[in-house]
Amino acid sequence: MSELDLMLDGGQAEQQDEWAGAASSQDDDAALYLELDGWEGPLDLLLDLARRQKVDLRSISILALVDQYLTYINRAEALRLELAADYLVMAAWLAYLKSSLLLPREEQEDPSPEELALRLQLRLQRLGAMREAAARLMARDRIGRDVFLRGAPEGLRIDRKTQWQCDWYSLVQGYGQVKARTAPAVHMVRNRPVMTLESALDRVSAMLGVTLDWMRLEEFLPPYAEPRLRRSALASSFVAALELARKGRAELAQDAIFGPLRLRRIPA
Amino acid sequence: MIAGPDELQRAVEATLFASETPMSVEALAAHLGGAELSEVRIALRELAANYAPHGIHLVERAKRWHFETAPDLAHLLRREREQVRRLSRAATEVLAIIAYHEPVSRAEIESIRGVQTAKGTLDVLLEAGWARVAGRREVPGRPVIYATTPEFLEHFGLDSRRDLPGIDELRATGLLDPVDDAFDALMGPDEDHDGAKEQETASDLKQMDDHQAD
Amino acid sequence: MIAGPDELQRAVEATLFASETPMSVEALAAHLGGAELSEVRIALRELAANYAPHGIHLVERAKRWHFETAPDLAHLLRREREQVRRLSRAATEVLAIIAYHEPVSRAEIESIRGVQTAKGTLDVLLEAGWARVAGRREVPGRPVIYATTPEFLEHFGLDSRRDLPGIDELRATGLLDPVDDAFDALMGPDEDHDGAKEQETASDLKQMDDHQAD
Numbered sequence: 001m002s003e004l005d006l007m008l009d010g011g012q013a014e015q016q017d018e019w020a021g022a023a024s025s026q027d028d029d030a031a032l033y034l035e036l037d038g039w040e041g042p043l044d045l046l047l048d049l050a051r052r053q054k055v056d057l058r059s060i061s062i063l064a065l066v067d068q069y070l071t072y073i074n075r076a077e078a079l080r081l082e083l084a085a086d087y088l089v090m091a092a093w094l095a096y097l098k099s100s101l102l103l104p105r106e107e108q109e110d111p112s113p114e115e116l117a118l119r120l121q122l123r124l125q126r127l128g129a130m131r132e133a134a135a136r137l138m139a140r141d142r143i144g145r146d147v148f149l150r151g152a153p154e155g156l157r158i159d160r161k162t163q164w165q166c167d168w169y170s171l172v173q174g175y176g177q178v179k180a181r182t183a184p185a186v187h188m189v190r191n192r193p194v195m196t197l198e199s200a201l202d203r204v205s206a207m208l209g210v211t212l213d214w215m216r217l218e219e220f221l222p223p224y225a226e227p228r229l230r231r232s233a234l235a236s237s238f239v240a241a242l243e244l245a246r247k248g249r250a251e252l253a254q255d256a257i258f259g260p261l262r263l264r265r266i267p268a
Numbered sequence: 269m270i271a272g273p274d275e276l277q278r279a280v281e282a283t284l285f286a287s288e289t290p291m292s293v294e295a296l297a298a299h300l301g302g303a304e305l306s307e308v309r310i311a312l313r314e315l316a317a318n319y320a321p322h323g324i325h326l327v328e329r330a331k332r333w334h335f336e337t338a339p340d341l342a343h344l345l346r347r348e349r350e351q352v353r354r355l356s357r358a359a360t361e362v363l364a365i366i367a368y369h370e371p372v373s374r375a376e377i378e379s380i381r382g383v384q385t386a387k388g389t390l391d392v393l394l395e396a397g398w399a400r401v402a403g404r405r406e407v408p409g410r411p412v413i414y415a416t417t418p419e420f421l422e423h424f425g426l427d428s429r430r431d432l433p434g435i436d437e438l439r440a441t442g443l444l445d446p447v448d449d450a451f452d453a454l455m456g457p458d459e460d461h462d463g464a465k466e467q468e469t470a471s472d473l474k475q476m477d478d479h480q481a482d
Numbered sequence: 483m484i485a486g487p488d489e490l491q492r493a494v495e496a497t498l499f500a501s502e503t504p505m506s507v508e509a510l511a512a513h514l515g516g517a518e519l520s521e522v523r524i525a526l527r528e529l530a531a532n533y534a535p536h537g538i539h540l541v542e543r544a545k546r547w548h549f550e551t552a553p554d555l556a557h558l559l560r561r562e563r564e565q566v567r568r569l570s571r572a573a574t575e576v577l578a579i580i581a582y583h584e585p586v587s588r589a590e591i592e593s594i595r596g597v598q599t600a601k602g603t604l605d606v607l608l609e610a611g612w613a614r615v616a617g618r619r620e621v622p623g624r625p626v627i628y629a630t631t632p633e634f635l636e637h638f639g640l641d642s643r644r645d646l647p648g649i650d651e652l653r654a655t656g657l658l659d660p661v662d663d664a665f666d667a668l669m670g671p672d673e674d675h676d677g678a679k680e681q682e683t684a685s686d687l688k689q690m691d692d693h694q695a696d
Contacts, residue, residue: 040575042597044595115665126594127594127596129652130575132648137646138569141553146553147639149286150499153501155345156501156502158346158513159347162352163352165352279537282538282551282552323487323491323497
């Protein structure tokens, strides 16, 4: 763990100006190695180098910063320290930025190197702001470190007691349903007015004997029957007609589907 | 190390508050970097006096000090919350059977209901205070028998069990209709085919009942 | 403590003292059997004022109240064993970014830090209960967005996010806006600028910043 970590955890925001990492104070290679372990990526390293310029982040010299970064990376490479790829990518980009910044204006591309430099500066400002905010946050009075909660609270217990609800109707209905569910089932068939097949056979045979002409099935029904008896008579008479046809005593004709069904005697 | 008596009181207060166990005067003094025992004692006594009218008291038990809730507020630590819940259909049926047939054993309840009765169902009725154990039936196994309570009559607004409507009255009001029928009548036509078929049967049955009632 | 506490104050005091977790005004009122919210609020404020000179403070964090030791007594109470989770530097920065920018996606966190965030870093914050998943951003990919929790505010002694150190200045200086927005704001509406103009803008910008810093 580097010094930076320690400062961040316990440090005060006011210490930001003394952010100077180990590198500025110590020149030895071991320190460099330690630092490399401590950076959270190339932007973090850039921010730290920028802080060493000891000016407001809005006034830093980008060119100087680029030089510092490239020097740093070169030193690390000379020491054969293993650098993550994004440090090298940043180095390449910064080298390009530097050369663009030094070129005569006419030859500049779009976006201009000034724009790129400004964007880099804005990013550094934002990261710097968050790093400072983090330090100030960590320096607050924290529960368990600076302020403490009650060591042995009694605790609040809530005992739930159920108040049961049921009404008269549900009670009585419940009983009714039990009785209905378990009562032995009795099925009764209603006494309906019907014409039996036998009486229909008798009636149709008798009426067929009267004439040799075609007669509609309805004409065989009892004329003043109430509707329910009439339906029963129609069904029975139809079956009777089929029975007579089967025995060769009558013939049936229907000219269209659902058309009137006609019936005529076959002379013996 | 600690300046005035006020500062010592504050330190004692905070230390006892944060401590997980009651602390003796000696332990407190040691924790506070070697404060005078007599001063710690004075601080404790003054604090205890200051807290006396509060909802929290600073008390000494077996030579060790701690904060605790004022005794008259102990009820705040354990609260009862009433929760209103409707009796389940099963419990309602069991209660009704007890009311109509009391005293009645569990086996008898089950035979009337035609289904097994979960242990919890009777417990709920006992807890609600509507059913009670009314002794044992003097038959082999001596099963417990259940009856209703005065609270039951009170809750349902009955003077006596005889106020419960008889079977004939239930039938007249349609309460003896099969469950499916009554349910369908309430819920309207079923959506699936089988349901519709059942409903047909049920309505036939209803006609039959109407007929009988004539 | 000059005047003795009234009954409601005593009850509030005892309840919060005994509670294992911070309590909202609503929870307190409910626990006290439906006390008036406004009266509970008054009681809390008066209690807090009475406790201010004490070694124990009554504080409100994220709309919930609890007792804690006075911050200036920290040196007396720090235990040998650290109670506070030590956050890595990465986790510290990510937490700050979430707190100051919430709700914020992982990609946005990474764009500020200029480095990928290890999976474990966010997990540590989620596990500590300081960060939570606050839904998804309705942009392509629907990335998860993160926000802080009431426990975060409690732990860091913040009443609300408005109390985050320096958040007003950061907002006023645009340091919480994305780089692109800040860049556009600085460059003005012109799309293509020649070098001279840019120079001008940059120095304008500097003046503006200086002005704001006053």
